[in-house]
Amino acid sequence: xxxxxxxxxxxxxxxxxxxxxxxxxxxxxxxxxxxxxxxxxxxxxxxxxxxxxxxxxxxxxxxxxxxxxxxxxxxxxxxxxxxxxxxxxxxxxxxxxxxxxxxxxxxxxxxxxxxxxxxxxxxxxxxxxxxxxxxxxxxxxxxxxxxxxxxxxxxxxxxxxxxxxxxxxxxxxxxxxxxxxxxxxxxxxxxxxxxxxxxxxxxxxxxxxxxxxxxxxxxxxxxxxxxxxxxxxxxxxxxxxxxxxxxxxxxxxxxxxxxxxxxxxxxxxxxxxxxxxxxxxxxxxxxxxxxxxxxxxx
Amino acid sequence: xxxxxxxxxxxxxxxxxxxxxxxxxxxxxxxxxxxxxxxxxxxxxxxxxxxxxxxxxxxxxxxxxxxxxxxxxxxxxxxxxxxxxxxxxxxxxxxxxxxxxxxxxxxxxxxxxxxxxxxxxxxxxxxxxxxxxxxxxxxxxxxxxxxxxxxxxxxxxxxxxxxxxxxxxxxxxxxxxxxxxxxxxxxxxxxxxxxxxxxxxxxxxxxxxxxxxxxxxxxxxxxxxxxxxxxxxxxxxxxxxxxxxxxxxxxxxxxxxxxxxxxxxxx
Numbered sequence: 001x002x003x004x005x006x007x008x009x010x011x012x013x014x015x016x017x018x019x020x021x022x023x024x025x026x027x028x029x030x031x032x033x034x035x036x037x038x039x040x041x042x043x044x045x046x047x048x049x050x051x052x053x054x055x056x057x058x059x060x061x062x063x064x065x066x067x068x069x070x071x072x073x074x075x076x077x078x079x080x081x082x083x084x085x086x087x088x089x090x091x092x093x094x095x096x097x098x099x100x101x102x103x104x105x106x107x108x109x110x111x112x113x114x115x116x117x118x119x120x121x122x123x124x125x126x127x128x129x130x131x132x133x134x135x136x137x138x139x140x141x142x143x144x145x146x147x148x149x150x151x152x153x154x155x156x157x158x159x160x161x162x163x164x165x166x167x168x169x170x171x172x173x174x175x176x177x178x179x180x181x182x183x184x185x186x187x188x189x190x191x192x193x194x195x196x197x198x199x200x201x202x203x204x205x206x207x208x209x210x211x212x213x214x215x216x217x218x219x220x221x222x223x224x225x226x227x228x229x230x231x232x233x234x235x236x237x238x239x240x241x242x243x244x245x246x247x248x249x250x251x252x253x254x255x256x257x258x259x260x261x262x263x264x265x266x267x268x269x270x271x272x273x274x275x276x277x278x279x280x281x282x283x284x285x286x287x288x289x290x291x292x293x294x295x296x297x298x
Numbered sequence: 299x300x301x302x303x304x305x306x307x308x309x310x311x312x313x314x315x316x317x318x319x320x321x322x323x324x325x326x327x328x329x330x331x332x333x334x335x336x337x338x339x340x341x342x343x344x345x346x347x348x349x350x351x352x353x354x355x356x357x358x359x360x361x362x363x364x365x366x367x368x369x370x371x372x373x374x375x376x377x378x379x380x381x382x383x384x385x386x387x388x389x390x391x392x393x394x395x396x397x398x399x400x401x402x403x404x405x406x407x408x409x410x411x412x413x414x415x416x417x418x419x420x421x422x423x424x425x426x427x428x429x430x431x432x433x434x435x436x437x438x439x440x441x442x443x444x445x446x447x448x449x450x451x452x453x454x455x456x457x458x459x460x461x462x463x464x465x466x467x468x469x470x471x472x473x474x475x476x477x478x479x480x481x482x483x484x485x486x487x488x489x490x491x492x493x494x495x496x497x498x499x500x501x502x503x504x505x506x507x508x509x510x511x512x513x514x515x516x517x518x519x520x521x522x523x524x525x526x527x528x529x530x531x532x533x534x535x536x537x538x539x540x541x542x543x544x545x546x547x548x549x550x551x552x553x554x555x556x557x558x559x560x561x562x563x564x565x
Binding site for chain 2: 026028029030031032033035036037039040043044046047048050051054098101102104105109117120121124125126127128129130131132134135136138139141144145175178179207232235236237238239242243253256257260266269270273276277280283284288
């Protein structure tokens, strides 16, 4: 310990061992993660790459952009893309409007009902998607519950065609997806200190102003997460469209299903799923890049 | 008077919440009741009570067969996902390495992929590898989707544990395996069971994924239900849905009783 050089020697050794033990810890971590990562690489990444390749191959193994040309410039397919995105925007917006008050209630007023409400939100997961769609078919049928009710109360004279149109599709999708919106928003509202709202009110802001200027801006992350999540899930859904849409709305997943079943233009179907993949990746990017808190997805 | 006016919005909110859950439960209640209908056609409210549609479900071979396939696939794929996902979650949860968050995003990414794309892509890829339409292919597909649920819930629960618990065990002379077996594993079990519950429930109902692997021996329940609906529109679908709901509730209760479900909120 008499000279500077001997003093620095033990320090260097300690640094060396911590580095080495860090490295060992890191390699232990790598071994733990490797099996899952390799499995997903082989059975998740590679199939999507393979699918991507197939979309560029037309006819006898020659490469072309014909499929994408069709999807982006043919009027019919452009319409399908438009309907897919349009429907997703509408469903996300309705879920937001219906879900926000519920999330707010859950966080601020639910009290001892809290766990019951969470259970009721998650419970539909216990039922099959076919069950829920089937239920809406029974309710919306021409001589079904809703039409009977409307006729008996004198609101309408003749049954309305709810089924096989946009109304039943939108109701069916909102019913399936609104819980995701509620939980995304609630997880962010949870983190907002109620005192901020109280302070605003003490300082003279009314309920509406407090909500618009304090609560709403603070919960934007939850709104963003929920909206992107619902948007993405609507883009990819097809059971509801198949059973409640009756061919009135054409979306990409429905078309993939049809191509697979009847037309069997697999290369075109691959291109369509590639377009959907890109939409999903854009949503994922927005979520990771712009939304700090990850809400229920995190 | 002023107080009554002030509580008006709150009353409105209460009523809204009740209406919301009426909306959420309506189609489910309707289907359960239709399942007990005695008529050959679907009518609501039902005109008579009988169990004949449950008998019909029992007699209709494809339903029974697909029940077996569905649960086989759900259980095996969830177990595989636990084997692959739990170590990964433990490896990543406390890592501050810059690559850790990238790898985590990668492991969770199947959640963001529409199942129909994955099903379609996997069918051709697995056929290329020689698996084709088989139970194995179906299990692989469902495992891909199950892994993120396990990783997410286990990572969340593991992150909430104090690292000192494992350190104490190691200092007291336990081997790494003993530490895992007797300290870590019991503590993360509620996370595993919550993730497994979600993975199983979503596997049972994952029609867009299972659809592509449909054949007499590999059709899951929703695939058979869909093809039944395309030909007939009778209360048998309601009865089979009700049975499926009952089984799902039983799974929920059993997992909750045996392992607990802390970490469910993380799922």
